[in-house]
Amino acid sequence: MPIKIPSDLPAFDVLTNEGVMVMSSDQAARQDIxxxxxALLNLMPKKIQTENQFARLIGATPLQxxxxxxxxxxxxxxxTAAAHxxxxxxxFQEVKDEKFDGLIITGAPIEHLPFEDVTYWDELREIFDWTQTNVHSTFGVCWGGMAMINYFHGVDKQMLDAKYFGCYRHQNMAPASPYLRGFSDECTIPVSRWTDVHQDEIDQNPDLQTLLASPEVGPCLVQDRKHRALYIFNHFEYDSDTLKQEYDRDAAGGTPVDVPVNYFPDDDPTRxxxxxxxxxxxxLYGNWISExxxxxxxxxxxxxxESTDLRA
Structure with a gap:
């Protein structure tokens, strides 16, 4: 089954050209399903790029x-254009009375700010509480995941001396998890962040379990059973050239930037x-939708x- 999105949303043509099954509202209405x-709470500045990335992943399952x-x-x-x-x-205030099977909360380029200094922090806290009554499963990504794990469990984000930037190998810490069905013992994940969370803080809470982690860049994917949530601090959703765009932007602007680790062939940014x-x-996203x-x-x-616990 395809993903239902407006036919004039830019992602409709992008995903159609990639072979992803998409359908308009009129088509969906004809199916008795x-x-x-x-829902996607999109906090990223490049809204359209982020829409494409997540729609591509959640639109690849057999479900509508x-x-x-x-x-x-x-x-x-x-x-992003105001018209878009x-x-x-x-x-959010328009949809707060509705209910959703799933919610993705993206990252945001505001890592340097304390959470309480973010201009929309009060409303975001309202959204976190709303997920407990109106959303079956929530997926917090990068800063979004760090904000959620901090709000619900007090796990602090820590500023790094140097940015984690590149593609890092991660270990499968929970092969029996339904979210990791089909995963290899190791996998490569793009990373781009100035903050970290410490594994020992996660281990102190019995409701949290780390599913993917890297010896170089720490915990990556954490399950929160109590709050029916997953937190991922890295970027499976990235396009092939997303890290390149970040590198080229900083290099062109004169910002000191290292070549992303283990990303370009032979670490050559011209390739x-x-x-x-x-x-x-x-x-991962297919397993999440399946659950x-x-x-x-x-x-x-x-x-x-009904029951507040997803299956372990």
């Missing part, structure tokens, strides 16, 4: 997915990078009223 409702794009109610982006935001995004994480990215499908209630109104 209850789609899996997934209905994607809703959400923005913070008062915050206004300066990097007005046409395709709904402010095209190879994507070595795509298959595991599809596995939602198998554990969510058919009646959306009952989300938040």
């Amino acid at each position: 209850r789609p899996i409702k997934i 997915i209905e994607l809703t794009l959400i923005r913070m109610s008062e915050h206004r982006t300066k990097t 935001m007005a046409e395709f995004y709904r402010p 095209a990078p190879l994507n070595r994480w795509r298959s595991h990215a599809h596995l 939602i499908y198998q554990t969510t209630t058919f009646d959306l109104s009952k989300i938040g009223q």
Whole structure:
């Protein structure tokens, strides 16, 4: 089954040209199926690029997915056209009475700020609480994951002396986890962040389990059973050239930047990078969608009223 998105959303043509199955609202209405409702709270400045990346991953399963794009109610982006935001995004305050099978909360380039100094922190805390009554499973990505694990468990983000930047090998710490079905013992994941969380803080909480971790860049994927959430601090969703775009941007602007680790062939930034994480990215998000499908209630109104635990 395809992912349901507006036919005039830029991702519709991008994913169609890639062979990803997409359908318009009119097509979806002709199918007598209850789609899996997934919301994307997009905090990244490059909204359209991020839409494409996550729609590509959640649209690759056999299930019909209905994607809703959400923005913070008062915050206004300066990097995406206002017309695009007005046409395709709904402010959180407009959707807060609705229920969703899944929610993805993206990262945001505000790592240097204490959480409480973020202009939309109060509303984001409201969203975190809302997930416990209106969302069956939440996926926090990079800064979004760090914000959630801090809010729910007090796990601090730590500033790094040097940016983690490149492609790092990660170990499969929980082969029996349903979220890691089909995973190899090791996998490569793009990393781009100035902050970290410490494994010993995660280990202090029995509700948290680290599923993927790297000896070089620490914990990556953490399951939070109590809050029906996954937190991933790195970027399976990245395109092949996303790290290259970051490197080229900084190099062109005169910002000191190291060549991303283990990314360009022979560490030569003039050569095209190879994507070595795509298959595991599809596995992870496909497994997440599968777990939602198998554990969510058919009646959306009952989300938040029935069992609060996803299967271990």
